[in-house]
Amino acid sequence: MDKAIATGAVKKISVDQLRQGMFVHDLNCGWMDHPFLSNQFPLESKADLEKIRKLGLHELYIDTSKGADVGADVSAVAESDVQREISAQLEAIAREAETPTAKEAREQEFARAKKLHTEANQIVQHMVHDIRLGRQIETEKLEPLVENMVDSIFRSPDALLPLARLKDHDHYTFQHSVSVCALMIAFARGMKLERPIIKEIAMGALLHDVGKAKVPDEILNKPAKLTDAEFSKMKSHVVQSIIILQNTPGISQIMLDVAGQHHERHDGTGYPNRLKGNEISLYGKMGAIVDVYDALTSERVYKKGMPPTEALGKLLEWSAHHFDPDMVKLYIKSIGIYPTGSLVRLESGKLGIVLEQNPEHLMQPNLMVIYNARGEHYIKPENLDLAKSGCQDRIVGYEAFDTWQIDPERWLNPGL
Ligand SMILES: [Fe+2]
Structure with a gap:
């Protein structure tokens, strides 16, 4: 601490x-x-x-x-008191978890998800390149991709989601769009929305930041504080996204809502329209939560990525003003209190990576135990399903990969 x-x-x-x-x-x-x-x-x-x-x-x-x-x-309130309160709230949300949704094994999905993830990043990269050249977005090229991503998350969200979390510094903008898309599908699936609606949400998520193609790279990647003019330019990406999408055939209102409202905030302090509460559509509210979550958990050149559980705690804390509190709770239930790909510490002193959620027991996911934190050494990787009867161990907290110099790529994207 x-x-x-x-x-x-x-x-x-x-x-x-x-x-x-x-x-x-x-x-x-x-x-x-x-x-x-x-x-x-x-x-x-x-x-x-x-x-x-x-x-x-x-x-x-x-x-x-x-x-x-x-x-x-x-x-003034001590941060430690706020954190204790947030942890208690997260656990209470996890306990309310519902019955499981049918899913296939993660292992079967992993190879497909890996291919899909690479393909998605390439397609989005080309799309941004085309927009920069003034060409129109060809939504028909994106539709099969979105369809495949929805199918993959429905078969097993635990394959694509942790992959999407991994980003390299040079391609953050494209990878963020793909990651937001995958997370939005999982969120919408958790909310039990209908598949055709989920596809529209996913398409909106994939396109939510297209306006960034109109913001100079020097501003997007500036390794220093933005000037007022630069910050305005950065914020203008939302209006640019709206303009681009309004001029793209095949764009629905749901897609426009996700893209055009992902920076609006529940208390009316967001941009571009300072919309408040239910003036923001369901899809805009979802977009705001997922966009911030992905940005918080992503590693940038000048900032460390936050452990997912810590980021969920932040969303919960900020839901006092910035996000719809009920929607934040639904999001946490959709991806779990220890989202797949998280590093957690067990009571036994071992560290494990979350491989798979047990939707009816969000505090007890399926893990790969890899490290002994007390002895500070790796151990033979072993599968441990905390929800299995007879399992004696339990999670006592989350950890940052960095603290233990564990490379997340090695475990989340094996065979790279
Ligand atoms: Fe954005």
């Missing part, structure tokens, strides 16, 4: 209490919702303070061991 957190130095404060001289520990919003390079920095200038105030945040975290504190008369 971070020393600052352990000593209670990290506090959640309201944005009105933020002052110059404080150290921002976490802006408490998705990275596409602010222009700063990192979520952590000393707040030195008045201009940055103003910038943060204009973002529409309600609360954020400061680290009082690195900067000024709030006055003694101000009530």
Whole structure:
């Protein structure tokens, strides 16, 4: 645990209490919702303070061991208390899990999913290239891909989802679109929406960021804080997506909703239209949740990817303002509290990778146990289904791959 957190130095404060001289520990919003390079920095200038105030945040975290504190008369909550509360909420959601949906074995699906994932990234890459050249999107080329992705997730979501999480730094934008598409299918499947609707949602997800083709790479990949003009340009990708899609034959209202509303926020602080609550369609709400989740869990050149369970906790925390709380709960139930591909720590001190969800026991997924954290060494990989009767071990928390220098690619995409 971070020393600052352990000593209670990290506090959640309201944005009105933020002052110059404080150290921002976490802006408490998705990275596409602010222009700063990192979520952590000393707040030195008045201009940055103003910038943060204009973002529409309600609360954020400061680290009082690195900067000024709030006055003694101000009530602030220690981050450790927030995290305890969030963990309890996540577990309560997991316990409400419903009956399982029929699925085939993950192993049978894995080879197909792997091929599909490579193909999807290539198709999206070509599509972005075509848009940059001013060509029209050929939706008929995307339809079989979307169909195959829906089929794959319906056979076994545990094959494609962890693959989609892996991204390389050079191709983030395309890979993010493919990943959002896969996650949206899983979300819609969890909500028991009808297949034709799910296909439209998936197509909208695949196309949600096409407007980024109109944003210069220097801004998309800038390794520093964006200027006001650059941040506006970055945000304009949503309007650009809408324009492109309105001029594309075969685009439905559902697809437009996913793409055009994925940056709207439940409290009306999002963009481009500052829509609020139920002014945002079901599909826009889903898009916002999945887009932020995928961005949080993805590794970028200048930021580490967050463990999936931690990202789900953030969504839950932010659902106080930014997301529809009921939708966040449905999302967590759809992908599990320890999503497939997560690294978890067991009571026995072993570390395991989540291979497969047991939908009726979200706290007890099927694992591949690979590491002994107490002895700090690898062990012979072994399958462990925590939901099987007689299994003595249980998950006590999630871990970051980085902490243990375990390469996620090796386990999530074997045979690369
Ligand atoms: Fe976006």
